[in-house]
Amino acid sequence: MKSAAILTLCFSITCVQSQVLEQCRVAAYPGKANDVIPTEILNLDLPPLERWTNIVTPRKGKILHFVNYVKHLLPFGVFKYLSEALASGIDKIPYPYNDEIIGIAKALDLPLGDILACNIFYELEKMCTSIILRDPEGYVYHARNMDLGAWMGWDTKNNTWKLAELLRPITVNVEFQSKGQTLYKTVQFAGTVGVFTGVKSGKFSFSLNSRSAEHFFGGPMSVVEWLLVPRSKYQFASLWAREVFDKAESYHEAKTMLSTQPIWAPVYYILAGVNRNEGIVITRSKTSSTHPMILNEKMWYLVQTNYDNWKNPPFYDNRRKPAKMCLKQLRNASNKLRENSLQILFNILSTVPVENKATIYTALMSPRNGHLESYKRSCKGICYPW
Numbered sequence: 001m002k003s004a005a006i007l008t009l010c011f012s013i014t015c016v017q018s019q020v021l022e023q024c025r026v027a028a029y030p031g032k033a034n035d036v037i038p039t040e041i042l043n044l045d046l047p048p049l050e051r052w053t054n055i056v057t058p059r060k061g062k063i064l065h066f067v068n069y070v071k072h073l074l075p076f077g078v079f080k081y082l083s084e085a086l087a088s089g090i091d092k093i094p095y096p097y098n099d100e101i102i103g104i105a106k107a108l109d110l111p112l113g114d115i116l117a118c119n120i121f122y123e124l125e126k127m128c129t130s131i132i133l134r135d136p137e138g139y140v141y142h143a144r145n146m147d148l149g150a151w152m153g154w155d156t157k158n159n160t161w162k163l164a165e166l167l168r169p170i171t172v173n174v175e176f177q178s179k180g181q182t183l184y185k186t187v188q189f190a191g192t193v194g195v196f197t198g199v200k201s202g203k204f205s206f207s208l209n210s211r212s213a214e215h216f217f218g219g220p221m222s223v224v225e226w227l228l229v230p231r232s233k234y235q236f237a238s239l240w241a242r243e244v245f246d247k248a249e250s251y252h253e254a255k256t257m258l259s260t261q262p263i264w265a266p267v268y269y270i271l272a273g274v275n276r277n278e279g280i281v282i283t284r285s286k287t288s289s290t291h292p293m294i295l296n297e298k299m300w301y302l303v304q305t306n307y308d309n310w311k312n313p314p315f316y317d318n319r320r321k322p323a324k325m326c327l328k329q330l331r332n333a334s335n336k337l338r339e340n341s342l343q344i345l346f347n348i349l350s351t352v353p354v355e356n357k358a359t360i361y362t363a364l365m366s367p368r369n370g371h372l373e374s375y376k377r378s379c380k381g382i383c384y385p386w
Contacts, residue, residue, distance in 0.1 A: 028350035031375030048099035083113030150386035194238025201370025222264035353384035
C-alpha cells in the first residue's frame with residue numbers, strides 16, 4: 001500500500017509539472033519542408049475494391065509494421081479471434097466502404113479482419129485538440145492536432161510513444177476526385193477509409209475528437225456491441241463522417257447529419273462553414289447531441305479537446321486552458337489578430353502541452369476555399385506525454 005501511494009504521488013507530481021505551459025509559440029509556422037504530409041489522389045470513379053490501391057501499395061511495409069504492432073497489443077489468440085469475428089461482419093459496414101476495406105486487404109495481402117480491426121481501432125481513443133477561429137473580416141478557419149498512441153507502448157530509449165512513431169510514416173493527404181474534379185480533401189492514415197479530418201471546398205471543414213473521461217471505454221464496448229448485433233441503424237463515427245463528406249452539400253446539412261445519426265460511441269464532431277458564425281462543436285452521445293458550442297458575435301473561437309466543454313478538464317490533461325490563453329494573447333487591443341489566421345493556429349497547436357508526445361500531425365483548413373495543409377509533428381525536448 002505504501003509503495004502504491006508513493007507511485008501515485010510521483011505520478012501526480014509529474015503530471016502537474018508536465019502541464020506547466022511554455023510560452024505561446026509565435027514563430028513555429030510554417031512547419032519544416034520535410035514534415036509536409038504528401039498528397040495522393042483517390043479516384044471515386046473506380047470500383048470501390050480498387051480505389052485505395054495506389055495509396056496503400058507503396059506504403060505496404062510501413063502499414064504492415066503498424067498492423068503487426070497492433071496485433072501484439074493483445075495476446076495472439078485474442079487478436080486472431082477478433083480478426084476472424086470482424087471479417088465475418090464486413091457486410092454490416094455500409095457499401096461502398098465495406099468493399100473499399102476488402103480492396104485494401106487484398107492490395108496488402110492481409111486478412112480482411114486485420115484491416116477492419118485497424119479501421120475500427122482508430123475509432124477507440126484519440127487525444128486531440130480542435131480549434132475554430134473567426135478573423136476580424138468574418139472568415140472562419142479550422143485546425144486540429146491529431147494525438148493518438150498514448151498508453152500504447154512507451155519507448156524509454158527515445159522517449160516516444162511507439163504507436164505514434166508507426167503512424168506518422170503512413171499519414172497522407174487524400175484528394176477524393178470524380179471526373180477529374182476534387183470533391184473534398186482529408187488527412188488519412190493509409191489503410192483507413194473513414195474521415196477524422198477534412199474539408200469540402202465552399203461548404204465545410206471537419207474534425208473528429210474522441211469523448212473521454214467517463215466514456216473512456218465507450219469505444220471498445222461499441223466494437224463488442226457491433227459484433228453481437230446482427231444489423232443496426234448505428235454507425236461508426238468516422239465512417240458516418242465519410243458519408244457526410246460524400247453527401248452533404250452545405251454546412252447546415254452536415255450539421256444535421258452529424259447531430260442526429262446514431263453512432264456506436266460518444267464523440268465530438270467539430271464543424272466549420274463558410275459564413276461568419278458557422279462553427280460548432282457537436283457533443284455526441286450514441287443517440288443525440290447536447291450542449292452545442294457555437295460561434296457567435298461574442299465568441300470568436302471554439303476550442304475542443306477530449307472533455308465536455310461545460311465541465312472542467314482533468315488536472316493531468318488540461319490542453320484547453322493553454323490553447324484559449326494563447327488565442328487571447330494573439331489579439332491586439334483593437335480586437336484584430338496580429339498575424340495570418342493559419343499562422344496563429346499553427347503556433348497555438350505547436351505550444352506545449354497542446355502539442356505533445358502523442359501528436360502525430362497538425363492540419364490547417366479553410367472551408368471557404370478548400371485549403372488544407374498538414375504537417376507531421378514530433379514534439380522534441382521536454383514535452384507532456386499526452
